Amino acid sequence: MIRQHHRRHLGVVVAAAGFAAYAGLPAGAADQAAVAVGLAIRAGKVITMDGEDSVINNAVVLIKSGKIERVGPREEVTIPDGYRVIDAADKWLVPGLVDAHNHTAGSLMDLNDMVYLSNPGLRTLETITPDNKLIKQARAGGVTSVLLIPGSGTNMSGFGTIAKTAGRTVDEVVQRSPGSLKIAQAGNPERYWYGVGRSFMNYNTRQTLEKALAYHSAWNEYEAGKVADEPIYDPIFHGFRGLFRREYPASVHTQIYQVVMTTIDMLDKKFKIRTVIDHGTFDGFKTAPLLEGTDVYTINGPRQYWFDRSQRKMHGNAARWWQGGQHRLGVNTDAPVVPQRELSFQAAMACWYGWKPYEALRGVTRIPAEALLIDDRVGSIQPGKDADFGLWTGDPLDPRSSCEMTIIGGKVVYDAKIKRRF
C-alpha cells in the first residue's frame, strides 16, 4: 500500500518533468530523478514491429535511461521497484511513427535556395527549429522521428536532418545529420531559369554526383596511402563521402514512370547510392519490376491514388507498388503538404486504396526507419532501442483512434489528459 503510494507520488513527479520538457520549461532535478528510476508501461497490446512481427497482448514495457529495457507479457515481466507505471491496459502501444519526408522540423522559410540548378553544399541542419508549432502537433499524432529535407525546387537542394519531435535545442532533437541527400530527379526543377528538360536535369545531376564521387575517390586514395598529398578540403563535397559509403541515403523526389526509372538507373545502379524513392506517385509504381535485387525503398505519397486516363481506371499507389513486388514500402505526408500528425491517416488511405493494414503500419514505423538506416534506434519496440512510442486508443490505421500519449526517449512529451490537441 505504501509502495503504491510511493509510485503514484513518483508518477506525479515524472509527469511534471515530462510536462515541463513538453512545455519548453527548464527541466530541473525532477528530470534526472525520472531517468534514474525508470518507467513501466502496461499496455493492452504492443505492436513491436520486430523481426518476427510479434504482437504482445497484455504486455509490460520497461524503460531505463531513455532506452527500452524489456518487452514481454505481463505475467513474465516484473516491474522493478521505483519504476513509474503508466497503466494503459486498454491501449495499443505502437512504435513512434517515422516520417521520411518532412519539411516542418525547420523554419519552413528556407526550403528552396534557388541559386543553382543543383546546390549540393546546403544543410537543413542550419534551419532546424526545435519545438515549433507544427512539431508540437506532429508529436500529438504519435510521430516521433522525422527527416527534415529541403524542397524540390532544384535538382539537388541539400542534406536533410533526422530529428526527434521533442527537445528544446538543436542538439537535443537532431538524431543524425546528414540524414540524407535530397535530390529532385524531375517534377519541379523544370521551372528553374526559363525552364529545363529532363535531358539537362539528368545531365546536371549526374555531373554534380560525378564531381562528388571524384572528390570522394581522391580522399579514399589519400586515406589508403596511395597518394601522399592530402586533397584540399571542400565543404560542398565533403558531405557526399558518407553518401558514397552508404552511411545515409539519397531522398529522391521522383514520380512518373520515366523519372523513377531514371532514379533507379542513375542513383542505385550506376552511382550505387542507397536510394529512397520519395513520392513515387502517378504511374511510378510501374517501375517496381526494375527494383528486383536492389535495396531501394519506396516512401510513397502524399498522393495516394492515380487515375489512369488511358485505362480510365483508379490505382492505389501503395497497393500497386506492393503488387509489383516492392515490399520495402512506406508512406509519407510531405508535411506540411499533409499535416505531420496525419501520417497514420496516410497509411489508412493507402489501405483504403487497396494496401494491407499491417503492412501500412509497418510502412510508417519500421520501414521508414530502415530506409533511413536508423532502424537500430527507432521504428520498433525492442530492448536497446529508443523509448519512442505512441499510446493509441486502438489501431492507428483506424481514423477513429487517437494517440493519447507520446513518449520520446522515455519522456512523456504529449499527454492528451493534460492538454489535448486533437
Next chain:
Amino acid sequence: MNRRVSTVIVAACMAVGASSALAIPPAKVALKGARIIPVVGDDIAVGTLLIENGRITAIGEKVDVPYDAMVVDVSGKVLMPGMIDAHSSRGLDVPNENLPVTPFLDVYDAIDPSKLYFEDALRDGVTSVHVVVGNNCVIGSVSRVVHPIGLTPDEMTLQPAAALKFSVAPKRGWDRMAQMATFRETFRELDEYLENLAEKKYEESVEKKDEKIDVGPDEARKRGRELIKTEDYDDEHRILVKLTRGAFGAIIYAGVASDVSRAVALAGDHGFADRSTFVVGPDCYKAVDELKATGRPVVLDSELLYRERDPVSGDVKETFVPKVYADAGVEFSLLPSSDNSLAERYLNYQAARCVRYGLSRKLALESITINPARAIGVADRVGSLEVGKIANVVVMSGDPLDFNSWVESVYINGISAYVRDKDVRLKQLLGEEPADVAAESTDSSEDESPAEAPKPDGSAAEEKAEGADKAPADKSSSDKTP
C-alpha cells in the same frame, strides 16, 4: 539473351502491375506459309522465315526447320521487315531544351519507355524509332535508335549515340542570322578550345620531364595535339570533336528550300558532309538538286502533298513531294505524321500514297524500311528481311500497301512483341468486348486491368494454355481416381 527476353515480357505486363513468372520465349521460331516481302531481294510467294536467337537465319520457299523451332502458321499472311521511324521526338518528355546549344546532352536522359507513342508504334508495325530532339534547337543533343519495347532506354536501345541533331531552321524566337552565327561561334570556340587544350597538354608534358618550353606556340600546339587523348575532351566538346573528326553522324533539319544550301554548307564547312542526313520540310523539294549533289539520304516531312497558291493567278499548285525526289534519283525516307487522328500516322499508308502518285511499289516499300535504316545508320542490322539481320518482322493480314490490311503481329529481336488478338486497347477502340477482360471476369480473383502494353504472344499463349488445360485436367484426374 535471357535478360532481354524477360525484359520484353515484363514490359508488356507492366501495366498490369504484376510480373508473374512467364515462360521464356522460344529461341527458334519458324514463320511458315506466308508471302514474304524482304524489301531487299525478290518477294517469295509462299515461304518460311526462320529466326534463331533473335536473328534471321534462313528465308525462302523451302527452309529446313530445326526440330526444336516453334513453328507459327502464318499462311495467307504477309511478312515484311519492321518499319522504321527515322526522326521522332515523341518518345521524349519535352521535345527540346531551352538551351540552344546542347551537344553534351543525350536523349537517353529523357526517353520515356512508358509513352503511349511507343505502344502505338508497335501497333502500327514500326520496330525501330530514331529518337531525336525536336526542331526547336540550334545544336540539339545526341540521338538514339530504339526498339519501341522495353522497361528502360538501355533495354530498348538498338544504336546509342546515333547522330547529333542540328536545326538550320531558326529556333523559336530566333532568326536565321542568329542561328547561323551560333553555328559559326560554336565551331570557332571548338577550334580555340582544341588549340588551348593542345598547348596545355604540351606544357604539362614538358613540366613532367622538368624541361623548359623552348618552342613557339604554334609548334607547341602541334606537338600538344598528338598528346590529347579521348578522355581529355570535356562534355561540351567531346561530341563536336568526334563529329568534325569523322567518327559521328549529324542529322540536320532544314525547314524551307532556302535552308538547304545552309544545311549543306554547315556539314561541308565542318567536315561531316559525308555523315549527314537531311530532314527536310515539304518546301525543300525546290532545292532537290542541291540535296542530290550531297549524295546523302533525305528524310521527308510527313506532309507529302505540298500546296502553294500562285500570288498572281491565285491558282493552287499541288506537288507530291516524294515524286520530285524519286524523279531526281535522291534516296528518301518517309515519316509518319505526329497527328494520331490522321491516316498519315501509318507509314504503310504514306508508302501507299507514293504508289498512288506513280512511284514504284518497290521504292515505296524501301522508303519506309531500308531507306530510313540507311539514313540513320542501322541498315547493317535492320530494314530488310535478310539472313543475318535482326529479326524485326511484321506479320500483316494482307498486302502492306492495301489499307484494309492490319498488323497481325510483330516480332522484335525474334520475340513476339505484339499480337493484335491480345491488343485490348484496340479492341476497346473498335467496340468489341476485349477477350482478356471477358476471360478475367470469370476468374474473379484476378484484379487485372486491360493491358496497357500489348501482351507478348508467348506469355499470353502461356496463360491461355494454362487456363484451358485446367478444367479438362481436373476432369481427367477425377476420372482416373476411381
